[in-house]
Amino acid sequence: MGKDVIIALDFPSCSDTLAFLNKLRGASRKPFVKIGMELFYSEGPDIVRKIKESGHKIFLDLKLHDIPNTVYSSVRSLSQLQPDMLNVHASGSIDMMKAAVDALNSECEVKPLVIAVTLLTSLSAQKLNDELLITSSVEDTVVHYAENAKKAGLNGVVCSPLEVGKIHERLGADFLTVTPGIRFSDGNVGDQVRVTTPERAKELGSDYIVVGRPITRAENPLEVYERCINEFCGE
């Protein structure tokens, strides 16, 4: 599995998104992109079809979290859009994650990768303990949720690059780690807490990095995208 940079298309509209993608023309590879809640909820499923038609691979980041039956039906609906990757929350339980896998098995000839969100990279240890009353450490919680995801038959997890080593060690090098929370050392962290640079994410063994604002809000997005590709995918 080749490493890749996934650009988070966190835009409010189709026109903003297409204007942004236009700025990436001439990139050294066709960018793998992520469509999340903001864009999907404003534009609906057509935005997925449109971007897929223009040749981009798509990670549909809708972070499903509901009772297993609802997740099963939702994944069945989403599979019609033929995303390359989609996700659910690991905290929804092993049964819920299995429901997502079952739906893909029943619907798809070519199955998208299905991964689980462990803990959001915006969560600190203090919030985990004080607000969510989870007394285990961030790392133990993430690794445990990743074990549950593997038991459910998922392909991997979304996690911080800081947790990748432990996850690969416990669950094998083939178990995918998709890591947001990427920032350059000279950039703005924003609301992310557990952050690393693309280069460091590569050293730590991430399979995919997800990069949003450092690229989408850059003056020259193409230049920053290529910097990510070089740092993360380069020899």
Ligand code: C5P
């Ligand atoms: O702009 P930024 O680089 O922080 O974007 C990160 C993207 O990854 C956002 O679209 C966010 O929703 C997503 N994400 C995350 N942490 C997770 C799962 C997804 O930041 N655990």
